[in-house]
Amino acid sequence: SREWHLVARPHGWPKSEDFALREAAVAAPAEGRILVRNKYFSVDPYMRGRMNDVKSYTPPFKLDHPMDGGAVGEVIASNAEGFSVGDHVLHGLGWREIADVPAKHAVKVDPDLAPLSAYLGVLGMTGLTAYAGLFDVASFKEGDAVFVSGAAGAVGSQVGQLAKLKGASRVIGSAGSDEKVKLLIEEYGFDAAFNYKNGPVRDQLREAAPDGIDVYFDNVGGDHLEAAIGALNVHGRATICGMIAQYNATEPTPGPRNMALIIGKRLRLQGMLVGDHADLQPKFVEEVAGWLASGELKYRETTVEGIEHGYDAFVGLLRGENTGKMIVSLV
Ligand code: NDP
Known part of the structure; x- marks a missing residue:
C-alpha cells in the first residue's frame, strides 16, 4: 500500500521535495482494528499548519511517517465487533491507500444516502x-x-x-x-x-x-x-x-x-x-441532508484522481485551484 510521508518541513510554500510517496507493508488487523481501502481522502488548509514543528491545537505531522486526515473507504478486513467487510467508514487516516484503523475512530457511513466524498465536505x-x-x-x-x-x-x-x-x-x-x-x-x-x-x-x-x-x-x-x-x-x-x-x-x-x-x-x-461543535452534528446532518435532497443547497467538489497526485491536490488547494471541496480520489 502506498502512503504519503512528510520528509522535510516546508519553509514558506510547500515544495514537492518535502513529500514522498512510499510503500508500506499491510498486515491483518489486530484486535479492535479494521483495514480500510480508502476511496477518497481530504486535503485541507489546516494541514499546512501541521507541517510546521510548532505546538498547536493538532500535533504536527511527524517526519518520515504517513500524514493523516479525513478519509472514507471500504472495510476489507475486520477484527472489531460491529464492522464487516464491505462496510463504508469515515475515519482519520487519509493520505494512504490502505488504512489500519482503530474501530473506535471509525464511523459507518451510508453510500446510498450521499456520494461517499460528501462525508468529507458538504456533509462532513x-x-x-x-x-x-x-x-x-x-x-x-x-x-x-x-x-x-x-x-x-x-x-x-x-x-x-x-x-x-x-x-x-x-x-x-x-x-x-x-x-x-x-x-x-x-x-x-x-x-x-x-x-x-x-x-x-x-x-x-x-x-x-x-x-x-x-x-x-x-x-x-x-x-x-x-x-x-x-x-x-x-x-x-x-x-x-x-x-x-x-x-x-x-x-x-x-x-x-x-x-x-x-x-x-x-x-x-x-x-x-x-x-468543539460535535453536539451540533445530528441537527447539522438532518438540516443539510434535507436541503441537499430538496436541491436548495448546492455544492461542488474538485476531484484529483490518483494517490500519486496527493501533493498536487494539497498545493492546488492553497493556490485556489479548487472550487468547493478538494478531494483526492483513489477509485
Ligand atoms: P477552501 O475550499 O476554501 O480552499 C481554500 C481556498 O482558499 C482556495 O480555494 C483559495 O480560493 C483560497 N485562498 C488561498 N490563498 C488565498 C489568499 N491569499 N487570499 C484569499 N483566499 C485564498 O478550503 P476550506 O473550505 O477547507 O477552508 C476554508 C478556511 O476555513 C481555511 O482558512 C481553513 O483553514 C478554515 N477552516 C477552519 C476550521 C476550523 O475549525 N477553524 C475547519 C475547517 C476549515 P480563491 O481562488 O478564492 O483564492
Whole structure:
C-alpha cells in the first residue's frame, strides 16, 4: 500500500521535495482494528499548519511517517465487533491507500444516502464548520447581512447558502477568480460577489455592501479582515475560522490597522474550532441532508484522481485551484 510521508518541513510554500510517496507493508488487523481501502481522502488548509514543528491545537505531522486526515473507504478486513467487510467508514487516516484503523475512530457511513466524498465536505467536517461557525459562533439571525471570504471554497460556499436559506438580508462573497465570482451569484444565489484580485478588498466590499454587514465569516484574514472590521455595523460579529492568506508566510503578518473600531462598534470577533461543535452534528446532518435532497443547497467538489497526485491536490488547494471541496480520489 502506498502512503504519503512528510520528509522535510516546508519553509514558506510547500515544495514537492518535502513529500514522498512510499510503500508500506499491510498486515491483518489486530484486535479492535479494521483495514480500510480508502476511496477518497481530504486535503485541507489546516494541514499546512501541521507541517510546521510548532505546538498547536493538532500535533504536527511527524517526519518520515504517513500524514493523516479525513478519509472514507471500504472495510476489507475486520477484527472489531460491529464492522464487516464491505462496510463504508469515515475515519482519520487519509493520505494512504490502505488504512489500519482503530474501530473506535471509525464511523459507518451510508453510500446510498450521499456520494461517499460528501462525508468529507458538504456533509462532513467543512460542512459542520460552516454550520456551527455561522449559527453558533456568529449568532446569525434572520435579517443579518453576511460577508464571507473564501466564498467559492468548501466552507465558504456553504456559509453563504446557509445564510440565504435562513433569511439573510444580503449575502456577499469574495473569491480569487472571475469564474468563481460568477458561480457565487449564478449558482449559489449570493446577492453580490467580487474578485479580491481585481482591486482593494475595502473598496470592493464597500460597493457590494453599501449598508454595511452584520456578520463576517473569515476564512482568509489579512486585508479581508481589516476591510470587514471597517464594514461591520454596530454589534456586528465575526467568526474567525481561517486565515489562509498567511499559512505560508515566513514572517509574522501585520494585523488589521483599524482594531480601534471594535470599541465603538462593540464588535465581537470569535475564533472557532470545528471539533468543539460535535453536539451540533445530528441537527447539522438532518438540516443539510434535507436541503441537499430538496436541491436548495448546492455544492461542488474538485476531484484529483490518483494517490500519486496527493501533493498536487494539497498545493492546488492553497493556490485556489479548487472550487468547493478538494478531494483526492483513489477509485
Ligand atoms: P477552501 O475550499 O476554501 O480552499 C481554500 C481556498 O482558499 C482556495 O480555494 C483559495 O480560493 C483560497 N485562498 C488561498 N490563498 C488565498 C489568499 N491569499 N487570499 C484569499 N483566499 C485564498 O478550503 P476550506 O473550505 O477547507 O477552508 C476554508 C478556511 O476555513 C481555511 O482558512 C481553513 O483553514 C478554515 N477552516 C477552519 C476550521 C476550523 O475549525 N477553524 C475547519 C475547517 C476549515 P480563491 O481562488 O478564492 O483564492
